[in-house]
Amino acid sequence: MIKTVYSKGNLVAKTGNEIIAEALRQIEPDVMAAYPITPATEIVQIFSQFVADGIVKSEYVAVESEHSAISATIAASAAGARAITSTSSQGLCLMWEMLYIASGLRLPIILAEVNRAISAPININADHSDTMGARDSGWIQIYSENSQEAYDNMIQIIRIAEEAKLPALVAMDGFITSHCMEVVEIYPDADVKAFVGEYKPERYLLDVRRPYTLGSIDLQDYYFEHRYQLAQAMRDARDIVLDVAEEFKKTFGREYSFYEKYMLDDAEVAIVIIGSTAGNVKAVVKELREKGIKAGLLKIRVYRPFPTEQIAKDLAHVKAIAVMDRSDSCSGAFPPVYSDVVASLYSSGILNPKILSYVYGIGGREFCGEQIVNVYETLGKVASGLEKPSNRIEYINIRIE
């Protein structure tokens, strides 16, 4: 049950899409360019209505494809505007080329993303394949468990992106969060605007008295350094994420970090997960704790930049860990979150925890209750040495011959 934590907060019932549109109304970007796609369409639909009604001053560019959506957003940002787009699934796939260009040009554009499976076969339900496919494109990625988090993340990400000079996306699970009505605390417009502040780029194209060339050809004599600077910017963005979270807490009262630890500090077995399913896992952890099982959860919020050292430190004491991926890498190796968690622990010299890889929820497949309990049971057996940890990906709730 959500309660107001901010003195001037107001509780409203909204879907994830509605609350993101609400955040965008409050942020009031200079330019929004977007293209409709299920399940994110409502965001731009609602926002267009704000434009049509003169509620926001933003320029809305109803482009003819997602590729043009992000191209126009990038260009608007280069021109000196705060620019936002929104998409999901195939839309993000079509943007792929431009994702790298946004980060390579160090333009802090924002993307309101709704996680959805990718084709083929075509499927409109939640999984994380779309954003995981973009995980190494130089974008900050922040995931939301519910609508409140999506709203709070959207407010914070503007500051994070602009300070880091990196593009950034806020993700929530398709339908589960985007279409589910929840109670959300919203903050007054003026307070959100004050928190977000004004976008003040150092250089921009519309500053015609200081002309500059952006998007040059950059060959073997400079390219490597520029790409290094990008990677370093992502590493440096970790401090920015924490600073903005700190100020957000001071202002609005809600606490955020790279991830949420739920009964993790003394846990012997733990699940690492991203997104809405964390809510279901919390319920199971609570039940297991009542039975005396030391279960815990680490819910990743900031996936890019990945908090390698911190996550290693916070998982070091856990005997058996299940990393739950809502996307498969189809690589012959392991899925993305598992790979990042294992690399983080190994590179920090933490070799004790047994780490299992699970893939769940692909294309909207159910994963709840008993299935989560089963994962913790397996972890318990591995932790106590009764069972050898599996060295391959375990697929949950799937029909395999």
Added chain:
Amino acid sequence: MANLKELSKNPVRVTSGHRLCAGCGAGIVARQTLIAAGSTPVVVTNATGCLEVSTTVFPYSAWKSPYFHSAFENAAATCSGIEAAYRSLKVQGKVKEDIRFITFGGDGGTYDIGLQSLSGAMERGHRMLYICYNNEAYMNTGIQRSGATPKGAHTTTAPAGKKHQGKSQNKKDLTQIMIAHDIPYVAQSYVGNWNDFMTKVQKALSVEGPSFINILTPCRLGWGYKPECTMEIARLAVETCVWPSYEVENGVYKVNVEPKVKKPVTEFLKLQTRFKHLFKPENTYILEEIQKSVDDKWTFLQRRARSTCEA
């Protein structure tokens, strides 16, 4: 009409020192465009291509106006994003100047991979001038066929060989496609007539909505001629009616350059190695087909010019 005396006072905003080939038409197009714009502030966007790679080799730039490039197929969408930002910041009082927006794309970036983005931007009515510097093939990657490549031309992906005689299809009539968008100003021009082109640029920049100029821009490497012949070749394209110079202002057609004597297409073709194989006796029929297609298009254009004038 552009006035040479006045134009000579305008700032040059594409500088020398860029790395385009000797005799390249694209540099002439860019330079004349910005001279024609006078002292009006412009923001230039550019599709990936010869003009982009040759004028922006980091840390150098040939551009004295703000210049932006991001990718190949999205130049029009890019320009539309900047124009949208301009409208927003202008209303907010954050930008004071009156600025115009110009996009350059080659024929590959315009006829083919960027056509959707161009069509979308034109339909949305952004105030922007899109200039296609049309050299009739993918020259930056080494002379591959595009939708703008004319019938019979040898390119590296539609080469002349024992069985095929270069490109077997006709070029796409992109100018007509742009006219069908019902935008305020569309024109065809050519390198080699500064007055024709710069007048069109000035007209295009003065209209309230989107405008499009398709300028035939010879490529000495891809077309196979001596670098000093760029102007001559382009003029022959107009004199043979292979590439008529015309404009459509609010739906009204006007042929800007009427050849005194309509020369046979072979006068244009014979100077270029890309058409060399067509002059073998067994390929005469292709020359005849090209001539017929040029004649038909020319007749169509004249008819359009007459009928829209009367209307």
